[in-house]
Amino acid sequence: MDAHEHTVLERLSNGLIKENPIFKLALSMCPAVAMTNTVRNGFLLGLAVLFVQVASNVTVSVFRRFIHERIRIPAYIIIIATWVSVSDMTLAAYAPGFYKEIALYVKLIVVFAIIISRLEVFASRNTVWPSFWDGMGMGLGFMFALMLVGCLREFLGAGTLWGVEILPFKPFFFWSLPPAGFFAIGLIMALFIWLERRFNAWRAKR
Amino acid sequence: MTARATFLLLLVLLWAAPAQAGNIVAGEITGEHELTLALAAPLDAAVDWRGRVGVVERENPDVPLTVTTAALSPDGRELVLTLAEPVSGQGAYAVTLRAGPDGAAESFHVRKGVLAVLFSILISAALIQNFVFSRYLGLCIFFGASGRKETAVGMGFSFSLVMTLSAVFVWAVYNFVLKPLHLQFLQVLTFVGIIAIFVQLLDTVLRKVNPFLFKKLGVYLVLITTNCIILAVPLILVDNAYDLWESLALALGSGAGFALALFLMACVRERLELADIPEPFRGLPIAFVVAGLFALAFLGFSGMSF
Numbered sequence: 001m002d003a004h005e006h007t008v009l010e011r012l013s014n015g016l017i018k019e020n021p022i023f024k025l026a027l028s029m030c031p032a033v034a035m036t037n038t039v040r041n042g043f044l045l046g047l048a049v050l051f052v053q054v055a056s057n058v059t060v061s062v063f064r065r066f067i068h069e070r071i072r073i074p075a076y077i078i079i080i081a082t083w084v085s086v087s088d089m090t091l092a093a094y095a096p097g098f099y100k101e102i103a104l105y106v107k108l109i110v111v112f113a114i115i116i117s118r119l120e121v122f123a124s125r126n127t128v129w130p131s132f133w134d135g136m137g138m139g140l141g142f143m144f145a146l147m148l149v150g151c152l153r154e155f156l157g158a159g160t161l162w163g164v165e166i167l168p169f170k171p172f173f174f175w176s177l178p179p180a181g182f183f184a185i186g187l188i189m190a191l192f193i194w195l196e197r198r199f200n201a202w203r204a205k206r
Numbered sequence: 207m208t209a210r211a212t213f214l215l216l217l218v219l220l221w222a223a224p225a226q227a228g229n230i231v232a233g234e235i236t237g238e239h240e241l242t243l244a245l246a247a248p249l250d251a252a253v254d255w256r257g258r259v260g261v262v263e264r265e266n267p268d269v270p271l272t273v274t275t276a277a278l279s280p281d282g283r284e285l286v287l288t289l290a291e292p293v294s295g296q297g298a299y300a301v302t303l304r305a306g307p308d309g310a311a312e313s314f315h316v317r318k319g320v321l322a323v324l325f326s327i328l329i330s331a332a333l334i335q336n337f338v339f340s341r342y343l344g345l346c347i348f349f350g351a352s353g354r355k356e357t358a359v360g361m362g363f364s365f366s367l368v369m370t371l372s373a374v375f376v377w378a379v380y381n382f383v384l385k386p387l388h389l390q391f392l393q394v395l396t397f398v399g400i401i402a403i404f405v406q407l408l409d410t411v412l413r414k415v416n417p418f419l420f421k422k423l424g425v426y427l428v429l430i431t432t433n434c435i436i437l438a439v440p441l442i443l444v445d446n447a448y449d450l451w452e453s454l455a456l457a458l459g460s461g462a463g464f465a466l467a468l469f470l471m472a473c474v475r476e477r478l479e480l481a482d483i484p485e486p487f488r489g490l491p492i493a494f495v496v497a498g499l500f501a502l503a504f505l506g507f508s509g510m511s512f
Binding site: 026027028029030033034073074077078081082084085088089104107108110111112113177178179180181182183185186187189190191193194197 | 341342343392394398403406431434436441442484485487490491492493498
């Protein structure tokens, strides 16, 4: 039981911070640039990725003994595509308004490098529970990154958060423009690197 | 020789255009708000034709457009429709006319000249809607392969090649297999499968047939499978109901746009290696900021339309 809890925490913190898909691994950045002009878009896309990541991680770890080494990539892609179709149809049915904005990106989850790389690196070598928590960690880390960028851009660009007005004016409209996604991610990435350096230096001093 | 080639090309283009039979023999966009239909048999001038025509955009067949006037020429062989909204750039319209005494509907596709449409799709995919700088797709490969100019050119070339071939393939499978069988909901699954198989096939064939070219392109071929753009183009061409030629133009344009973006970025990154950059920004973060500047510049193209 103790060991189990240990893996859960370790997997979650790994995905959220140590190997954050966007800021650390720098994988699947297309949606992080394009779909983060509001927090809500970031959240919905993050949710879809979380679901697909967890579901395909579990599927692959269940069937890992049946998937032949040489055809594993096509097999993984088909598994991912199946779960993507499921989440695509679900979103289209239950959140049609928002779905319209993110439709293309939801379908493109199939080719997000982060998902297939987790299948290859983790799920194909581990049992179901660790794979489940690994998927949770990675998905939550992805969602966290998308929402962080979304918060920054929505607050600075429109003065709102999740559509709720916080400032009565638009502080810096530039951040709402699509190209600002590149700047936001570049700046946050640099901030992460800077903080890590400071933290390591501080620990070395003690 | 050239004349014969042109003739053959025209023949092929004509063959690719959908065949239509009925009272409407031709239709064209004649003004900013105007569509003109030519008719085989004259229409009755006494009837109010405005109530009997329906116009929709081909991309949005569920949204009827408002027709403000429908003027019939004196001989009854030409019907000029005025639309409330201006005719859009790549506009392709489906006009339905209920002309028969029993109210039988006849529909006809009206659009700009074929070459004009193809050209506008090509330019739009390459510059105005550039995949990297305006749609923000294919970024993993974009940042991965833009370190050196040679890599960028090699990647751009192999990408355009695979893109064009697979777009034609996907178009054929969608229109001749998925659509007749009503299996559109399987599009993501099928497209990704087709592309994976296609890249594998090209890899194997190239290895045997042209080892020299394989050596040049082999590394990139594997990478291409995980590129968002390679899946986005089929999804976009299906969404817009493009025909074969339009799909080809879209694929060529997006390949050229991607190659252009890679090359521009590689030029800047080679210079950046010599620059004195603050330490936390070295590597990827500064590449992101540069890409942001490029994207701002490409935002200027969004004012262009055809």
